[in-house]
Amino acid sequence: MDREVQFQVADGRFRSVPEGKEEVIIETRGLSVYYGYHMALYDINLPIYKNRITAFIGPSGCGKSTLLRCFNRMNEVVADVRIEGEVLFHGKNVYDPDVDPVLLRRRIGMVFQQPNPFPKSIYDNVAYGPRMYGIKDKATLDEIVEESLRAAALWDEVKDVLGKSALALSGGQQQRLCIARTIAVKPEVILMDEPASALDPISTARIEELMQELARQYTIVIVTHNMQQAARVSDYTAFLYLHEEWGAGYIEEFGPTKELFLNPKKKRTEDYISGKFG
């Protein structure tokens, strides 16, 4: 059944998504995050829509990466972090005590800014996750490796050198390998933290193309410093800003990307996207 999707903007009012037909896969409710005594995020209420690309933009330090890492509990590896509120994934709070973070991260995978392949062969990088989850059969692993490398648009470049070290690949190829490694465990959501910022323009364009392809099958959330990139690739954009009083990041504006870039509701969004500050 279609659900009327509403989201809260910074002034506390609720607005509904114009399409009204989107399926929410992740939703934060009253999410605040603290590192020790420092509040990094304040009262985040945000939906993430299934099979869509959502971009987080905003000035440095406003909590974009922190928010992304809340979705699959990657923040927990940081000492002294405290989370208030909820992150609902298919309606279930991922911070409930009965949620296994390892299984959660299988369903919500992550790609980082710096390509971080393991010092293993290309094949073993992709087969790593499936093996960890108990797949041993060689033919099945071969199939998953090929399928994942194809989905990450890397297969044609590496199919004859699968035994070669992943570290011998170019930066752009390494990042696509990391995407293949993430896809290999068949996640539902892929979180990407500035996945192209360490890459040259050609590799960046390939990653952007790849994101569009992947969004047919996966839900993607991307943190980017590059507003043109957000405008090019994403369906929805959340603009985070630093709260004047609290010093913590909050959602200044969220909406369909076209609307946010062409017709921002907030003066601050307009100033930010037109480069007046940032």
Ligand SMILES: Nc1ncnc2c1ncn2[C@@H]1O[C@H](COP(=O)(O)OP(=O)(O)OP(=O)(O)O)[C@@H](O)[C@H]1O
């Ligand atoms: N591990 C940590 N321990 C303590 N404070 C942290 C930690 N990670 C982030 N912070 C703080 O939380 C705030 C938000 O950081 P975060 O990296 O999420 O912002 P960001 O918007 O992604 O920044 P950038 O665009 O510069 O990457 C910052 O004040 C940062 O210093």
